[in-house]
Amino acid sequence: MNKIIYICSYLLFLIACDTKKAAKEIEITTKVPASFQMYKTSEMASLMRTLYSSNKKIKKQITNNDEIGDFNEIFLKIHTATLTDSTVFDDSYTTYANHFIKTQKELFVVPKEERKEQFNAVLDACISCHKDRCTGPIPKIERLRIR
Numbered sequence: 137m138n139k140i141i142y143i144c145s146y147l148l149f150l151i152a153c154d155t156k157k158a159a160k161e162i163e164i165t166t167k168v169p170a171s172f173q174m175y176k177t178s179e180m181a182s183l184m185r186t187l188y189s190s191n192k193k194i195k196k197q198i199t200n201n202d203e204i205g206d207f208n209e210i211f212l213k214i215h216t217a218t219l220t221d222s223t224v225f226d227d228s229y230t231t232y233a234n235h236f237i238k239t240q241k242e243l244f245v246v247p248k249e250e251r252k253e254q255f256n257a258v259l260d261a262c263i264s265c266h267k268d269r270c271t272g273p274i275p276k277i278e279r280l281r282i283r
């Protein structure tokens with residue numbers, strides 16, 4: 137009789153442990169999407185989305201022969217916005233960023249007939265940095281090109 141009680145409590149102990157383990161696993165999987173979201177909303181990533189959507193709008197204005205407004209000072213945050221990977225801010229990053237800002241600023245001062253060419257030069261500046269840093273968005277940037 138004693139032996140049976142012993143075996144039963146041993147089995148109960150095993151089951152209890154297993155449930156604990158399962159609970160722990162659930163905890164881990166709910167944590168992953170949370171940090172993924174953090175990556176999604178880094179300051180730089182959200183600035184990049186602004187760069188993308190602003191230039192998409194500018195593309196439309198150029199192809200419709202509309203006014204394109206002025207350089208958006210928010211773009212200058214490319215020098216300071218916090219990144220998902222903080223090791224990215226080195227000398228070559230600064231060179232790419234300066235080149236990008238220069239071409240983007242020029243877009244707003246060139247004569248109307250040179251806007252298309254200058255717009256594509258801006259995309260080239262986006263892509264040079266991306267080739268070196270994060271190649272993922274390149275096809276998306278390419279699709280902005282004015283043919």
Ligand code: HEC
Nearest residue numbers: 178180181184187188219220232233236261262265269273
């Ligand atoms: C000086 C370098 C540099 C330049 C110039 C640059 N990018 Fe980026 N871009 C990055 C880096 C680095 C990331 C990754 C940001 C992060 O994960 O924090 C990124 C991310 C992106 C993303 C993905 C954002 C997301 O949702 O995660 C898009 C889209 C993008 N860039 C578009 C552009 C466009 C369009 C331009 C030009 C108008 C441009 N980039 C110019 C470095 C650059």
